[in-house]
Amino acid sequence: MLNLDEMNQMQLDVLKELGNIGAGNATTALSKILDAKVDMKVPKVEMVGFSEITNIIADEETIMTGILLLLEGDVNGMMMFLLDMPSSRKLVNSMLLRDAESDDPTDFDDMELSALNEVGNIITGAYLSALSDLTRLTIVSSVPSLRIDMAASLLSIPAIEFGKVADKVLLIDTEFDDLSAIKGYFVLVPDLESYEVMLKSLGL
Amino acid sequence: MGEIIKVGMADLKVCKAPDGLTTLGLGSCIGVVIYDPSSGVCGMLHCMLPDSKAIKNNENIYKFADTGMDELLRLVLAKGAARSKLVAKMAGGAQMFSFGSAPTDFNNIGARNAEAVAAKLKEFNIRLLARETGGNKGRTIIFDPATYMLTIKAVGVPVHEI
Numbered sequence: 329m330l331n332l333d334e335m336n337q338m339q340l341d342v343l344k345e346l347g348n349i350g351a352g353n354a355t356t357a358l359s360k361i362l363d364a365k366v367d368m369k370v371p372k373v374e375m376v377g378f379s380e381i382t383n384i385i386a387d388e389e390t391i392m393t394g395i396l397l398l399l400e401g402d403v404n405g406m407m408m409f410l411l412d413m414p415s416s417r418k419l420v421n422s423m424l425l426r427d428a429e430s431d432d433p434t435d436f437d438d439m440e441l442s443a444l445n446e447v448g449n450i451i452t453g454a455y456l457s458a459l460s461d462l463t464r465l466t467i468v469s470s471v472p473s474l475r476i477d478m479a480a481s482l483l484s485i486p487a488i489e490f491g492k493v494a495d496k497v498l499l500i501d502t503e504f505d506d507l508s509a510i511k512g513y514f515v516l517v518p519d520l521e522s523y524e525v526m527l528k529s530l531g532l
Numbered sequence: 533m534g535e536i537i538k539v540g541m542a543d544l545k546v547c548k549a550p551d552g553l554t555t556l557g558l559g560s561c562i563g564v565v566i567y568d569p570s571s572g573v574c575g576m577l578h579c580m581l582p583d584s585k586a587i588k589n590n591e592n593i594y595k596f597a598d599t600g601m602d603e604l605l606r607l608v609l610a611k612g613a614a615r616s617k618l619v620a621k622m623a624g625g626a627q628m629f630s631f632g633s634a635p636t637d638f639n640n641i642g643a644r645n646a647e648a649v650a651a652k653l654k655e656f657n658i659r660l661l662a663r664e665t666g667g668n669k670g671r672t673i674i675f676d677p678a679t680y681m682l683t684i685k686a687v688g689v690p691v692h693e694i
Binding site (some may be wrong): 368378379381382388389391394396398428433434470471475476477478479480481482483484485487488489491492493 | 540541542543556558559560561581585587588590592595626628630636641660668669671672687688
């Protein structure tokens with residue numbers, strides 16, 4: 329099995345490129361929904377301890393929208409799309425043509441939450457289909473599940489899953505750049521065997 | 533309260549009053565505190581998984597309810613807690629996301645974590661004075677050894693104590 333501590337630069341670069349292509353496609357989809365320019369930063373491939381993963385995106389108690397998908401097929405694991413609350417409001421307003429202002433989590437009604445979930449579905453779908461096209465691997469995702477809560481509590485879910493096989497979490501994360509209208513993050517956490525499968529599919 | 537010591541994920545800390553303990557944004561993990569009111573010694577564990585024996589990679593003993601609880605007990609005793617006076621409180625174990633199609637061991641991990649910690653307390657003969665587990669919300673917990681209260685903060689719920 330892939331040894332986390334012995335990954336070489338080439339492997340890391342390839343994983344970064346996978347993140348780049350996935351998030352690139354997702355960003356295009358998001359731009360269309362918002363009808364605004366959205367760009368992303370260079371993805372990071374990081375190996376983090378459990379104590380760090382809970383605040384890798386934001387402070388532990390920052391309230392965010394988390395949309396989680398379980399991945400199956402050739403690639404197993406999880407993908408999470410995180411959005412801060414102002415961006416969540418902005419996206420819901422774009423989808424439903426509303427002009428509500430409050431980004432308090434309790435002020436999102438069922439229809440707005442369902443719209444947010446649908447945005448998550450479209451964006452993560454764009455990410456995963458790009459990944460699947462490039463690697464020629466089958467990636468089947470579950471229906472998305474949405475939760476608005478503290479960042480640490482959301483990220484504990486992929487951490488627990490990875491905790492079953494390792495004491496660190498290897499993740500590919502990408503965020504939108506500072507000029508974008510949206511503050512959001514993609515976190516792809518394939519299981520260890522799937523990392524190997526992905527690398528092999530690209531000839532490594 | 534003196535200093536409030538932060539306990540991370542898969543982590544454990546022990547201290548003595550007036551210092552307190554906190555862990556931020558618990559999801560399906562459990563935050564459990566055991567303390568001895570006579571000496572003010574207290575310890576908090578933030579564990580992620582119920583059973584170290586079910587898993588191959590188990591070097592980090594704080595990750596699991598079973599090995600983490602053993603270590604928690606050992607360390608509060610080493611810090612001077614009286615074994616017979618120890619009591620406990622716990623919170624966490626939420627089910628943050630649910631998937632109809634997911635294997636049940638994904639969907640009920642929070643509940644299994646809570647039961648594993650409760651079972652260890654029973655084995656140690658330590659009384660569980662209060663617990664708030666389950667639900668679908670993340671929790672921040674803060675333990676104050678001056679009042680022995682565990683403060684719980686969750687999104688959309690008033691701050692409360694158990």
